[in-house]
Amino acid sequence: MRQAFLLFLALSLAAGAVEAQDKFQRKSGLWEVKRTSTRTSEQTRVYQMCIDQASDNALRQLAEGMRNERCDTNKVARNGDKLVVDAVCRLGRTGSKATTHAVVTGKFDTAYKIESTSTFDPPMQGKAQGNTVMEAKWTGPCKADQRPGDVILPNGVKMNVAADDKAAPNTDKAPSKHGEGSAGQSHKGGGYVPPGTK
Secondary structure, three states, X not given: OOHHHHHHHHHHHHHHHHHHOOOOOOOOEEEEEEEXXXXXXXXXXXXXXXXXXXXXXXXXXXXXXXXXXXXXXXXXXEEOOXXXXXXXXXXXXXXXXXXXXXXXXXXXXXXXXXXXXXXXXXEEOOXXXXXXXXEEEEEEOXXXXXXXXXXXXXOOOEEEOOOOOOHHHHHOOOOOHHHHHHHHHHHXXXXXXXXXXX
16 A cells, blocks of 8 residues: 555544544444645545454554654544635655645545645655545445455555555554654554544
């Protein structure tokens, strides 16, 4: 899973924590997440996530740990029926600073949408600003060949963020060896547990 996706997911989890006063719990089963970004030339990317309560907590804490490590600022506020997230985070190997304003709508137990605008300093891939839309919806039970924690990437590759020891390091691999170590320590320390959004 790409860092930008996981970090973007982490911002939505922060919003979910406010919504649920403690933590939100997505409905067990198969979730489809569509992500479209103007930051790259890629088409809409579709992810699938098979979750239960345990794996959702695992993915949430993985993203939360990443957010705590990379985001200097993370504020969440309610505006009517919307949740507004403002964050300043570091992305990728370059350490580019992303200043993001995101608006979250919908219901976390069935379907929700996150619309965000980010500025990058220095620019990433030649772009100083980008818009991202992430839509997540519950589609039904997990498929027969899926287990809780499975994330199916757009290229068809499957990883399990809840059970595979290598999942956290591989996911957080981009920045540096130090970043990988942080993820690993979080996992071993018992505080590791998500989402894997939404």
